[in-house]
Amino acid sequence: MSKDDKILKEFTSKEYEHGWSVDFDVDQAPKGLNEDIVKLISKKKNEPKWLLDWRLEAFSNFKKIKEPNWSNLKIPKIDYQDISYYSAPKKKKMLKSMDEVDPELIKTFEKLGISLQEQKRLSGVAVDAVIDSVSIGTTFKDKLSELGIIFCSFSEAVNEHPDLIRKHLGKVVPTKDNYFACLNSAVFSDGSFCYIPKGVRCPMELSTYFRINASNTGQFERTLIVADEGSYVSYLEGCTAPMRDENQLHAAVVEIHAEKDAEVKYSTVQNWYPGDKNGKGGIYNFVTKRGICNGNNSKISWTQVETGSAITWKYPSCILKGDNSVGEFYSVAVTNNYQQADTGTKMIHIGKNTRSKIISKGISAGHSHNSYRGHVKVMRRANNSRNFSQCDSLLLGNKCGAHTFPYIDIENKSSMVEHEATTSKIGEDQIFYCLQRGIDEENAIALIVNGYAKEVLKQLPMEFSVEAQKLLSLTLEGSVG
Amino acid sequence: MLEIKNLHASIDNTKILNGLDLSVNAGEVHAIMGPNGSGKSTLASVIAGREDYDVTDGEINFQGNELSDIGPDERAREGIFLAFQYPVEIPGVSTTNFMKTAVNQIRESKGEKPLDAVEFLKLMKEKMKLVNIKQELLSRSINEGFSGGEKKRNEIFQMAMLNPKLSILDETDSGLDIDALKIVSKGVNALKSKENATVVVTHYQRLLEYIVPDFVHVLMDGKIVKSGDKNLALELEEKGYDWIKVKN
Ligand SMILES: Nc1ncnc2c1ncn2[C@@H]1O[C@H](COP(=O)(O)OP(=O)(O)OP(=O)(O)O)[C@@H](O)[C@H]1O
Numbered sequence: 001m002s003k004d005d006k007i008l009k010e011f012t013s014k015e016y017e018h019g020w021s022v023d024f025d026v027d028q029a030p031k032g033l034n035e036d037i038v039k040l041i042s043k044k045k046n047e048p049k050w051l052l053d054w055r056l057e058a059f060s061n062f063k064k065i066k067e068p069n070w071s072n073l074k075i076p077k078i079d080y081q082d083i084s085y086y087s088a089p090k091k092k093k094m095l096k097s098m099d100e101v102d103p104e105l106i107k108t109f110e111k112l113g114i115s116l117q118e119q120k121r122l123s124g125v126a127v128d129a130v131i132d133s134v135s136i137g138t139t140f141k142d143k144l145s146e147l148g149i150i151f152c153s154f155s156e157a158v159n160e161h162p163d164l165i166r167k168h169l170g171k172v173v174p175t176k177d178n179y180f181a182c183l184n185s186a187v188f189s190d191g192s193f194c195y196i197p198k199g200v201r202c203p204m205e206l207s208t209y210f211r212i213n214a215s216n217t218g219q220f221e222r223t224l225i226v227a228d229e230g231s232y233v234s235y236l237e238g239c240t241a242p243m244r245d246e247n248q249l250h251a252a253v254v255e256i257h258a259e260k261d262a263e264v265k266y267s268t269v270q271n272w273y274p275g276d277k278n279g280k281g282g283i284y285n286f287v288t289k290r291g292i293c294n295g296n297n298s299k300i301s302w303t304q305v306e307t308g309s310a311i312t313w314k315y316p317s318c319i320l321k322g323d324n325s326v327g328e329f330y331s332v333a334v335t336n337n338y339q340q341a342d343t344g345t346k347m348i349h350i351g352k353n354t355r356s357k358i359i360s361k362g363i364s365a366g367h368s369h370n371s372y373r374g375h376v377k378v379m380r381r382a383n384n385s386r387n388f389s390q391c392d393s394l395l396l397g398n399k400c401g402a403h404t405f406p407y408i409d410i411e412n413k414s415s416m417v418e419h420e421a422t423t424s425k426i427g428e429d430q431i432f433y434c435l436q437r438g439i440d441e442e443n444a445i446a447l448i449v450n451g452y453a454k455e456v457l458k459q460l461p462m463e464f465s466v467e468a469q470k471l472l473s474l475t476l477e478g479s480v481g
Numbered sequence: 482m483l484e485i486k487n488l489h490a491s492i493d494n495t496k497i498l499n500g501l502d503l504s505v506n507a508g509e510v511h512a513i514m515g516p517n518g519s520g521k522s523t524l525a526s527v528i529a530g531r532e533d534y535d536v537t538d539g540e541i542n543f544q545g546n547e548l549s550d551i552g553p554d555e556r557a558r559e560g561i562f563l564a565f566q567y568p569v570e571i572p573g574v575s576t577t578n579f580m581k582t583a584v585n586q587i588r589e590s591k592g593e594k595p596l597d598a599v600e601f602l603k604l605m606k607e608k609m610k611l612v613n614i615k616q617e618l619l620s621r622s623i624n625e626g627f628s629g630g631e632k633k634r635n636e637i638f639q640m641a642m643l644n645p646k647l648s649i650l651d652e653t654d655s656g657l658d659i660d661a662l663k664i665v666s667k668g669v670n671a672l673k674s675k676e677n678a679t680v681v682v683t684h685y686q687r688l689l690e691y692i693v694p695d696f697v698h699v700l701m702d703g704k705i706v707k708s709g710d711k712n713l714a715l716e717l718e719e720k721g722y723d724w725i726k727v728k729n
């Protein structure tokens with residue numbers, strides 16, 4: 001991996017201010033995973049004892065359970081002992097000008113319409129102090145704190161809001177949940193914490209992109225979002241710019257709590273390095289995302305645009321515990337070349353009159369494989385619950401694969417579940433129709449694909465949606481003809 | 482403007498066009514008639530450059546350029562327009578968006594700057610009037626759930642938006658009610674000029690009362706077997722295609 005790639009790993013050059021002891025004795029832990037490493041991580045981060053114990057419990061569970069093998073993915077054997085689980089945040093060398101940045105990368109930035117300032121920031125070129133991300137982050141933070149909203153790094157939250165963390169951490173994704181979640185719980189490096197107090201409507205999109213220290217959360221990221229009664233927040237994760245990382249394995253965990261009448265909208269654009277045209281390299285992305293609609297009338301909505309990673313294993317889910325609570329999942333997953341994606345959702349209906357909606361749009365090109373996997377479970381008590389699922393697959397070319405695995409499990413007679421699935425190919429007819437109007441093939445595919453994914457894309461916040469559309473086209477560039 | 486000589490074309494090894502000649506000059510209207518399956522739509526697709534067809538012999542010249550190495554999108558940008566017999570649905574893409582992409586890509590190819598939202602809307606409003614089409618229809622996914630007549634009207638709207646040199650209308654009249662036929666014909670006539678040409682493919686003499694052709698050709702078995710003026714269409718309507726077969 002080139003120097004530029006390494007530099008790209010970070011959003012900003014800002015060193016950590018919180019959570020790290022000053023007197024490092026090691027920069028990087030030796031490879032391997034054992035109890036001492038877990039203890040080392042916790043110690044380096046000055047964590048309280050309860051958190052260390054929590055990590056150790058997760059680690060002991062990790063040792064007991066097996067890697068999942070039920071997905072429709074071909075995952076090369078991962079040697080968990082060959083990974084270093086801790087490295088001190090380093091200050092990266094700044095580039096002097098855009099001239100030093102990989103021209104290929106600049107091309108991609110331009111196609112995505114990312115401004116020059118942003119290009120500089122993303123590729124690690126020094127930017128003016130005024131528009132520097134840190135100052136953006138600070139003004140941003142002041143505004144939020146006036147409303148009592150907490151939005152900070154996970155490490156910072158452990159120190160400054162220990163009660164909130166202790167109350168919610170691991171309650172939706174417990175330490176014994178699944179293999180990758182256990183791993184994350186044992187060794188997570190950092191992440192984000194967000195708390196919206198009672199009755200507060202967060203006035204802006206909360207974006208990890210703007211948070212100070214958003215960089216360097218590394219391969220095991222932990223996010224916790226708590227929306228107290230009657231609050232609202234829209235949270236954005238990721239960005240459309242290509243994300244490179246020297247770490248191949250990523251296992252993040254996101255937990256969401258929505259209390260009575262609260263609403264959380266969580267949007268993701270995932271664009272990790274997918275590997276090259278021949279399927280070499282690329283990130284393995286094993287994510288556990290789950291939210292609980294704890295109170296009555298609460299709502300959690302996941303929207304994801306997945307374009308990156310060599311392997312994606314991801315099922316953002318909702319536990320609909322409160323009566324009348326609502327869970328939604330909107331997904332566009334694009335795979336090209338040799339990418340593999342196994343993604344979908346779980347909707348667990350526990351409360352009465354709970355409703356869930358699943359809109360999944362898979363797009364496969366090249367030699368890629370794209371699977372939708374969904375589980376709708378309606379528990380005995382969940383009277384009058386409803387689910388609607390629509391899972392569409394679009395194929396470009398005939399070397400790729402699309403698969404749908406819906407699991408439906410209803411224990412309540414008054415509830416209703418509807419599932420629709422379609423598989424289609426981009427028609428020669430559609431492309432010719434576009435060509436005949438003077439639209440070239442690349443734009444034709446972009447137009448058709450964006451039309452196909454529209455229902456999902458329109459769920460994204462405005463500017464994000466425009467960027468995501470460009471990203472879809474870019475991912476499929478050169479996939480036909 | 483369009484000069485077709487000895488055109489042979491096949492699809493999946495089935496020969497469809499067998500030595501077709503056709504010459505269309507600027508300012509002219511040509512009608513092509515012929516029995517089902519005779520190759521009318523094939524001819525239209527081959528002129529537009531659809532790659533599923535193999536041109537095995539002959540040539541097509543458009544404005545002095547031989548077209549064989551020119552792709553369909555470039556032909557469109559050069560001014561060839563095809564109103565499809567069966568317009569295609571593209572879910573999630575509105576006609577507005579479709580046309581905006583097309584208009585701006587054509588402009589870009591000519592070195593003109595793209596129209597901004599206001600300019601584009603103005604152009605749309607103007608052309609909408611011409612074919613009496615409603616904004617609501619243009620905001621819907623193109624052709625999805627459109628009635629037969631709406632699809633055809635939408636094709637002519639697109640023709641008006643793109644202002645082509647050569648328009649080929651493939652059975653645009655089929656599926657239109659009498660009022661719509663008049664409106665669409667009026668639109669086509671309004672777009673007619675000394676600089677452009679129109680080829681209408683039709684089965685019915687009725688359309689030719691509204692769009693009056695300078696020439697009428699009969700296409701049978703992949704060839705133009707007879708050409709004449711507008712009276713030929715009347716004669717065909719009366720006597721059917723067997724009449725020509727017998728004469729040959
Ligand atoms: N892929 C194909 N393989 C074999 N034959 C084909 C193929 N596509 C079209 N044809 C045949 O080519 C012939 C000409 O078709 P075309 O659509 O050009 O006819 P047309 O004159 O437009 O007829 P209509 O008046 O019904 O619209 C038909 O016999 C049709 O079945």
Ligand SMILES: [Mg+2]
Pocket residue numbers: 521522523566651
């Ligand atoms: Mg036809």
